[in-house]
Amino acid sequence: MEMNRLYIGGNWVQPSTDRKITVTSASDGKPLGAVPEGMEADVDRAVHAARTAFDTPGGWPDWPPDRRSAAMLRLADELDGRSGETAESVSAQNGMPISSASAFEGAVPAMLLRYFAELASKTPEEEQRDGIPMGTTTVRREPVGVVATIMVWNFPQVIAFFKVAPALAAGCTLVLKPAPQAVLDSVVLAEAVDKAGIPEGVVNIVPGGPETGAHLVTHPGVDRVAFTGSTAVGRRIASACGQLLRPVTLELGGKSAAVILDDADLAAHAEQHFAASFLNNGQTCFASTRILAPRSRYGEVVDFHTALAGGATVGDALDPATQIGPLVSSRQRERVEGYIGRGRAEGARLTTGGGRPAGLEQGWFVEPTIFADVDNASAIAQEEIFGPVLTITGYDDEDDAVRIANDSPYGLAGTVWTTDPDRGDRVAKRVRTGTIGINGYLPDITSPYGGRKDSGLGRELGPEGLRSFQQLQSIYHP
CATH class of the missing domain: 3.40.605.10 (Aldehyde Dehydrogenase; Chain A, domain 1)
Structure with missing residues (x-):
């Protein structure tokens, strides 16, 4: 054109x-x-x-x-x-x-x-x-x-x-x-x-x-x-x-938390988890890229998200089969790769991704990436990366999960994952954010959308x- x-x-x-x-x-x-x-x-x-x-x-x-x-x-x-x-x-x-x-x-x-x-x-x-x-x-x-x-x-x-x-x-x-x-x-x-x-x-x-x-x-x-x-x-x-x-x-901006409660059914909401965290290759301000997992199920949550990211189809954005496309520019890819490097340096455990996908030398591709054992005070947990990079942080109990979710300069969106809707609502009301979803999230045209804090x-x-x-x-x- x-x-x-x-x-x-x-x-x-x-x-x-x-x-x-x-x-x-x-x-x-x-x-x-x-x-x-x-x-x-x-x-x-x-x-x-x-x-x-x-x-x-x-x-x-x-x-x-x-x-x-x-x-x-x-x-x-x-x-x-x-x-x-x-x-x-x-x-x-x-x-x-x-x-x-x-x-x-x-x-x-x-x-x-x-x-x-x-x-x-x-x-x-x-x-x-x-x-x-x-x-x-x-x-x-x-x-x-x-x-x-x-x-x-x-x-x-x-x-x-x-x-x-x-x-x-x-x-x-x-x-x-x-x-x-x-x-x-x-x-x-x-x-x-x-x-x-x-x-x-x-x-x-x-x-x-x-x-x-x-x-x-x-x-x-x-x-x-x-x-x-x-x-x-x-x-x-x-x-x-x-x-x-x-x-x-x-x-x-945003750095929204996905609070996974100890009764969550991960497999039943796999598609919703992917959409909430990886929509538009993570180039989404409301994406739940900060995963909070109960210590009683921590390994299971890490394995689930590692499989979710590792199994995603990465390819040309115009291919209908593609689930993760390229980032918008070489500059944005360099920014995301810089955060991946910081995550490694900060001692987080890389469970999948972290590089450029094989066979896609042209374009601005980054592998879907999962970091486990992430300190919520670290840069990759506090700063908006704007790419297909998720962090996973453990919590002790519900109060601890809410504390960590609120320990962020941002407050745009978030998610709570549970099989008990009433419990999900109670937790959601305690998270200081403009919008939040239960077992999935998208902005609702009929309801106010916007953020708190930064x-x-x-x-x-x-x-x-x-x-x-x-x-x-x-x-x-x-």
């Missing part, structure tokens, strides 16, 4: 420079295509388009919710028609196995649009409240304005629509900045937006690097920022938005996700 234009203001426009972002295949390192690299002038143009679309009387924010919902449903249909193209594009770029890309990148964005379209049509835009001690007040929900959305490379379309769908439903306009590592799918998105008849300037897309993102985040024409990415970058964005008093949602600020999805793109006005009547 060779794209020479940017999608801004409802049109394919000439970029301000001839600079390009070239994307390579994660599976073989060969070029996949190129798109223009947006610069500050392109961001300015996109924000102006979004600002105009928001501020013009009778525009998108002033449409009745049912009319906006109808446009969102058209966009959902267009995305459905391109689901295979989107999935293949993402899989080729970031190494996500095509089976996962089809289930997530190819399907979930349309689900999100349909959910938030229906939610918006059923959510009153204002309500009357009896005042105390007298009078009445009309409480109005208004769209927050122009939203800057910083997209990520690991789930580029799904996580983008965590923001795009509720923002559109609320009546906001957007400027999206795709990540350079996975940008070709944004062209497919732009084509869908154009064909769906979304009004000019409501959705604008400017690919670029960190400088482009920084300019967008601090642009005076932006009213709100929605970011998913690393904690380090999230801190910088939070600082910038704090200085500007600009609302921001930050969904950041895992971020704010919530996405569910009614809470819609409200985060609205602001309130109270009109008092004596």
